[in-house]
Amino acid sequence: MKRAMLLMAAAVLAGGATACSQTPPEQTGGDAPAPREWARPPVVQxxxxxxxxxxxxxxxxxxxxxxxxxxxxxxxxxxxxxxxxxxxxxxxxxxxxxxxxxxxxxxxxxxxPDRLLILEAGRGPIVVLRPGGPTRRLDAAPALGAIDSDGRMRLASGRTPAEGEVVEVQSGGETVQVAPDAEGRWSVILPAREGPDLIRVGGREFPWPGEAAGSSALMVERMESGWRIRWSGPGGAGQTTWLPDPAAP
Structure with a gap:
């Protein structure tokens, strides 16, 4: 089971590293960039x-x-x-x-396809929600930045400031190690679980509160030392995102 999860983690990380890249679409030499044949979505940083x-x-x-x-x-x-x-x-x-x-x-x-979510007028978490992918936090986040779930799969993600540091994630009696990308971001698939779960990352325990009730409209609520969000992507598919609070100073 651990080996299978490691393979899935590597696949998710490889896709996430490409999707979340923040490299500006610009030329390094010459004057203005050459015209493009089509427009690309912006990347909020x-x-x-x-x-x-x-x-x-x-x-x-x-x-x-x-x-x-x-x-x-x-x-x-x-x-x-x-x-x-x-x-x-x-x-x-x-x-x-x-x-x-x-x-x-x-x-x-x-x-x-992404959504920029700003909680509490910028005083709460600020995140980029991605349908079917890991949430990217733009605020000061703990070792575990987010849990995303579509009811069939859970995806844990975060960011580490230490270059090359392997992240160990424990959930449901399983332990998996994942290497962050060049920006320090990582993501890994967790065993499916509808109810509460205790997830351990970086020596800290995070109480996943479980799935939010189905809703097509945006729903934000305080839940288990964090924020639980229910939202819909471009195709209307519902997704639950949980954002743990940073550790108290």
């Missing part, structure tokens, strides 16, 4: 709060228009510079905010 303003930054196609759309119809946009860097400023919401990033180049639009 950072969200910062200053007073009543949130600044969302990342990379996209050079000089493309980047848009963040909310389910309420609000949209916030800015143009990327010649190197593909963008910054979008928006008012901090009173509560939670779910945004869908997209790139516009001429008449072409490239919506991202």
């Amino acid at each position: 950072r969200v910062e709060r200053a007073g009543s303003t949130l600044t969302v930054s990342g990379v996209a196609d050079a000089e493309a228009r980047v848009v963040l759309r909310g389910d309420d119809g609000d949209a916030y946009a800015a143009a990327a510079d010649p190197r593909g860097r963008f910054e979008i400023r928006l008012p901090a919401p009173e509560g939670h905010l779910l945004l869908r990033p997209e790139t516009q180049v001429g008449q072409d639009t490239a919506p991202s």
